[in-house]
Amino acid sequence: MSPDPAEAPETGQAPQRADGPEKARPLSPVRALDVDPLLDDPETRIVVCCGSGGVGKTTTAAALGLRAAERGRKVVVLTIDPARRLAQSMGIDSLDNVPRRVKGTEGEGELHAMMLDMKRTFDEVVEAHADPERAAVILANPFYQSLSAGFAGTQEYMAMEKLGQLRAKDEWDLIVVDTPPSRSALDFLDAPKRLGSFLDGRLIRLLTAPAKLGGRAGMAFLNVGMSMMTGTLGKLLGGQLLKDVQTFVAAMDTTFGGFRTRADATYKLLQAPGTAFLVVAAPERDALREAAYFVERLAAEKMPLVGLVLNRVHGSGAGRLSAERALAAAENLEDPRIVDQGGGKAGLRNSPDSYGSSRSTASAAAPDAPASEEGSPADEERSVDRLTAGLLRLHADRMQLLSREQRTRDRFTARHPEVAVVEVPALPGDVHDLAGLRDIGTLLAAGATEHTELP
């Protein structure tokens, strides 16, 4: 404890700041991300929310969608794997592959929401590009059924496919996409290309029509490898599966243009002006490490990153009281001997008289308490002391959390000063309804303005 703890902070304090709400104040970003201009800009047609799992990505996407809608735009939110709660918060019991109008939004705009059904989406691609007979063959193919039911990459690919479809319809002013909960940030960008290049690639061509290559010089070696490989794969997978793959690819190949081309088109759509990537994170080590990785990756792919949404940032209205002082004060209350500095007084401390005298001269000028409370019994006072000690410990925890969050965030901004940040204060509970989403939207928009006032 400092020798004169009572006076020290009183002097240098700017009253207006101490009285202010100060929520989420402690972290001051290098650049603030202003959400509203982004959502209002008619040029913004796609917002992609990406980030690691468990950081509130889907909630952020929904809140942004609602805010844009209530600011007058016609919006569709494409979620990949929403918690049931989130669907319910938008007043929809279950989301499916078709955009559903969300009721209860305010203003002229519209909010629609849908959840990606990857099998359904894949089926639609097939149905759209093949004549009915051929489509039926593909849809019945066992290899196709497994592929479309969701193995590695399919979900990411279909999310991109759906995005492309929604954008092509030109029915919405703004599409907000929530990315799949991938193993790592990379999958989301890689998988479409991977699946595309596989289905459209050399391997498949070799598998399906090795004879075509026979004549070409230089391919002879490959062909040797090829027959060996077909044999190996056949042995490994069983001949039936390989045959299923071959039939599937042959049917796909003749019916519609390369998957690669489609994947490339979606990829270009993501790079185009009008698309805005938001990386979502929480001020925790792992989430921000993942976010940094994503930022670097987006830059490498020339994807338009507009900023970082930092969810669950803690603040405190009593930011001037440090964790150390709060803990020391809590100890004083729990063990009065320390504050009294004399064993003799400790026993008497809980009587009203000694309570008054145990206060230092610094706080002696505090007789503004109502008389009714002044006369409260000793044990009640003891329980208030105990409670107050608890409040102080709670505050100490909060301040320690704040400084950890700040350190973690600072590490990120030091590495990526160019990335604009918006912070969303931590809320004690989950979002249950449109009002909750609206609140988050308000916080998202307020995050930026609040910070511009900081020194």
Place this chain on the structure above:
Amino acid sequence: MSRLQVVSGKGGTGKTTVAAALALALATEGKRTLLVEVEGRQGIAQLFETEALPYEERKIAVAPGGGEVYALAIDPELALLDYLQMFYKLGGAGRALKKLGAIDFATTVAPGIRDVLLTGKACEAVRRKDKSGRFAYDYVVMDAPPTGRITRFLNVNDEVAGLAKIGPIHNQAQAVMRVLKSPETAVHLVTLLEEMPVQETADGIAELRAARLPVGRVIVNMVRPEVLDAGDLELVRTVGRSSVARALSTAGLGGARRGGNAEKLVDPLLAQAAEYAERYALEQEQRAVLGELGLPLGELPLFAEGMDLAGLYELATELRKQGLS
């Protein structure tokens, strides 16, 4: 105690940490455990503060009482090449396959093959014996994919077994399923005391049970210490502001009069207590939901300073104390 311990959980619940602590706890008293990573994130290496793990079983920690923890990051590509070598002696040809994209195909896009290779490798470690006929590892702990994908991941062998109706992959899938659906395996789910992770845990358990995969325990991770108890929270609602101001003043935090330093702390501190109360109530609710799942529950404390190696050992001790290992 099942010899294959699979640890899953919603993203952000700390399943890698729990898996690592479990591997340490199970290794105590001279046992040997293998901690397996399947998602290529190198989370284990980060936790144990070592360099990235290769595709190789490597000792990464010594447990109290002389036990050993080995770790393995399973790389599906290398596992496939391994497998080809083992069954077909295809060392060099593997590289040619890789060049053609066949390995990429098999491990990335081919239905479920990736998952078969990953679970297959773990099951192989479970069954492996040394020359004297002892099991190579007393326990294998898998840091598995998240709750949303765990059933499909573990059950994929069934799907592949249906798809590849003959051949070594088919046989492999069958053998793996025999281990995964036996009492030799237990699938644990890590959760937080928050609504969404608890909901996902409940859904995950239902899915696992429907697939007849053996569900082990629910481990509630990052449980915050109880700073204020129910009695305190009751008092928070009724306490006079001036009494708190006086108590703060007594504690040496300035004047209790209006505008005094101690007095100015009252509102923000009570606001923080109200937030705490709201969260406390939510946590109690979620505890009740978890209680209805009919599974043994374990609780691990939050390490406010973040997880490090020392914390991992503490968690391992805690797991042993609660009889979770």
